[in-house]
Amino acid sequence: MTEIAKGLEGVLFTESKLTFINGSEGILTHLGIPIQEWAENSTFEELSLALLDAKLPSAAELAAFDAELKANRAVPDALLDVIRAMPRGVHPMQALRTAASYLGLLDPQSEDTSEAARRAISVRMIAQFATIIAAINRAQEGQDIVAPRMDLNHAGNFLYMLTGKEPTPEQSRLFDIALVLHADHGMNASTFTAIATASTLSDMYSCVTSAIGALKGPLHGGANEAVMDMLDEVGTPDKAEAYITDKLDHKVKIMGVGHRVYKYFDPRSRVLRDYAEHVANKEGKSNYYQILETIEKIVVDRMGAKGIYPNVDFYSGTVYSDLGIRKEYFTPIFALARISGWCASVIEYTRDNRLLRPDAVYTGAKDAHYVPMKDRQ
Ligand SMILES: CC(=O)SCCNC(=O)CCNC(=O)[C@H](O)C(C)(C)COP(=O)(O)OP(=O)(O)OC[C@H]1O[C@@H](n2cnc3c(N)ncnc32)[C@H](O)[C@@H]1OP(=O)(O)O
Numbered sequence: 001m002t003e004i005a006k007g008l009e010g011v012l013f014t015e016s017k018l019t020f021i022n023g024s025e026g027i028l029t030h031l032g033i034p035i036q037e038w039a040e041n042s043t044f045e046e047l048s049l050a051l052l053d054a055k056l057p058s059a060a061e062l063a064a065f066d067a068e069l070k071a072n073r074a075v076p077d078a079l080l081d082v083i084r085a086m087p088r089g090v091h092p093m094q095a096l097r098t099a100a101s102y103l104g105l106l107d108p109q110s111e112d113t114s115e116a117a118r119r120a121i122s123v124r125m126i127a128q129f130a131t132i133i134a135a136i137n138r139a140q141e142g143q144d145i146v147a148p149r150m151d152l153n154h155a156g157n158f159l160y161m162l163t164g165k166e167p168t169p170e171q172s173r174l175f176d177i178a179l180v181l182h183a184d185h186g187m188n189a190s191t192f193t194a195i196a197t198a199s200t201l202s203d204m205y206s207c208v209t210s211a212i213g214a215l216k217g218p219l220h221g222g223a224n225e226a227v228m229d230m231l232d233e234v235g236t237p238d239k240a241e242a243y244i245t246d247k248l249d250h251k252v253k254i255m256g257v258g259h260r261v262y263k264y265f266d267p268r269s270r271v272l273r274d275y276a277e278h279v280a281n282k283e284g285k286s287n288y289y290q291i292l293e294t295i296e297k298i299v300v301d302r303m304g305a306k307g308i309y310p311n312v313d314f315y316s317g318t319v320y321s322d323l324g325i326r327k328e329y330f331t332p333i334f335a336l337a338r339i340s341g342w343c344a345s346v347i348e349y350t351r352d353n354r355l356l357r358p359d360a361v362y363t364g365a366k367d368a369h370y371v372p373m374k375d376r377q
């Protein structure tokens with residue numbers, strides 16, 4: 001019997017120096033450094049550069065990278081016109097997918113697949129995703145698009161462009177940590193998709209556009225919005241226990257829990273829970289946080305033995321919603337962070353490229369012959 005690795009589970013197809021995950025112990029490192037240390041000490045800018053170069057940058061390298069990101073924040077007016085012309089009410093992930101693809105049309109370097117071009121395009125896309133996602137939000141809300149500011153960091157500038165208001169230092173820092181937590185995660189479905197596209201020697205914009213499509217689904221990045229849908233469905237904390245017990249009794253999937261690799265707590269979910277709790281204690285526990293506490297306890301009690309624990313998408317939405325961000329923007333924010341991991345992984349993979357082309361066990365008909373239409377049943 002031929003063994004099929006359904007879902008490519010456990011299949012090793014490449015080497016990488018960027019991210020290590022130990023799923024049974026809930027360990028995640030980038031360049032060997034635990035995610036908790038990145039969250040506590042670093043910034044999205046620094047982690048992005050560290051991933052692109054596969055090394056910790058010096059102060060001078062980081063300052064140069066920061067200046068390069070800032071210099072690339074503005075997006076072409078032609079793209080802003082496209083964003084303004086998008087139909088109202090589309091999901092921002094649809095809008096982001098189209099905008100990323102359109103950005104490629106406007107970039108004279110887009111078809112250059114040399115490593116130097118891939119890197120230059122990556123830096124531009126990392127910078128410009130913030131401007132694009134914020135512009136989509138403003139245009140969809142019928143508001144004026146807010147131009148980037150050069151005196152704010154990546155996280156603070158994004159919140160500023162999204163809301164039109166300068167965030168507090170605490171809000172900026174919290175959002176920066178969320179970006180750090182989401183920047184990379186090994187061979188997840190969207191990074192794998194980006195690499196599969198890259199493996200045909202396609203261009204960076206095609207890699208990223210296909211990755212956006214993969215991230216959008218509710219089994220992957222889309223789960224953070226689906227968690228918020230669930231919280232809205234539960235309504236109030238007193239209903240959480242009955243709601244989740246009923247779902248588990250009926251074997252209905254709970255969003256934001258379970259993971260292909262983690263069979264224990266996703267370490268990112270612990271960091272996000274601590275921040276969600278911090279905000280909850282400071283500003284009074286929101287319904288959302290209280291519902292999640294109850295769901296986590298019941299899921300871990302009942303499903304922990306099966307390896308079902310909260311993943312990164314479980315608490316991220318409460319953090320974003322405490323920052324006043326609408327749930328449709330949770331997955332675009334995931335893309336805002338993961339763009340760094342996608343780009344770094346594509347650059348790393350294409351250095352020693354091999355076309356990705358798995359196979360399927362054929363179970364269809366054999367030795368058949370074409371039947372003329374008139375003779376078919
Ligand atoms: C950023 C990210 O992408 S993190 C993941 C985000 N996605 C979600 O939160 C969506 C909800 N979670 C899931 O759908 C899954 O856990 C996945 C797709 C992420 C991983 O699933 P898989 O690796 O395929 O796990 P698999 O389906 O084999 O699950 C093993 C068992 O746990 C159960 N299970 C897995 N996830 C869940 C869940 N979310 N709720 C309830 N039960 C679950 C399965 O039904 C299965 O039970 P069984 O053995 O009785 O059939």
Ligand SMILES: O=C([O-])CC(=O)C(=O)O
Nearest residue numbers: 184185187188189260312
């Ligand atoms: O690694 C995965 O399969 C999903 C995930 O947690 C991520 O992409 O952050």
